[in-house]
Amino acid sequence: MRQIASLEIYAIVSELQVLKGSFLKKFYDLGNDSFRFLFASKEISVPVYVKLLRTVNKTSMLEEAEEPTPFALAIRKRLMGKKLLSIRQHNTDRIIEMEFETDDGLKLIIEMFGKGNIILADRDFMIINAHKTIRQRERNIAPKSIYQFPAGNKISYPEIDVKYIEAALKG
Numbered sequence: 001m002r003q004i005a006s007l008e009i010y011a012i013v014s015e016l017q018v019l020k021g022s023f024l025k026k027f028y029d030l031g032n033d034s035f036r037f038l039f040a041s042k043e044i045s046v047p048v049y050v051k052l053l054r055t056v057n058k059t060s061m062l063e064e065a066e067e068p069t070p071f072a073l074a075i076r077k078r079l080m081g082k083k084l085l086s087i088r089q090h091n092t093d094r095i096i097e098m099e100f101e102t103d104d105g106l107k108l109i110i111e112m113f114g115k116g117n118i119i120l121a122d123r124d125f126m127i128i129n130a131h132k133t134i135r136q137r138e139r140n141i142a143p144k145s146i147y148q149f150p151a152g153n154k155i156s157y158p159e160i161d162v163k164y165i166e167a168a169l170k171g
Contacts (some may be wrong), residue, residue, distance in 0.1 A: 013087055019084050019136070026038035030065050036063065037050070053113070058083065093150065106123075107125075
């Protein structure tokens, strides 16, 4: 099965803008790199399913995990009942960043590349917890490390226009 494309993430993030201003009510680690969020407000209740590397989508399927994992408990402890301030794609990378209204500006970073990951970090990108700890020469994903976005494009989809595409095609 193929991995999700950057342009698909752009479309998904656009669709999930409806979640801004809602509160994280539930978070489940379903196993096998699958997660379910429930965002709710007075107006909406939206379950969101994440399968790392494959999909992020609104869902009506409400699969629950039997026992919460340590990672799920850490996310619940920090983010349950917190308001989602923003959801955005980092440049044209396969990264979704969710920012919550907390004293320390907590963010959930969903990486949809490599082996996939979900990272909890503060406003200064200090990693508090990660679904997977990864140590690489270029960057570390581990508690008390500074999250570094991978090297990549510094342009976002709204900035891309016909002239940029034509210039890229000419090389």
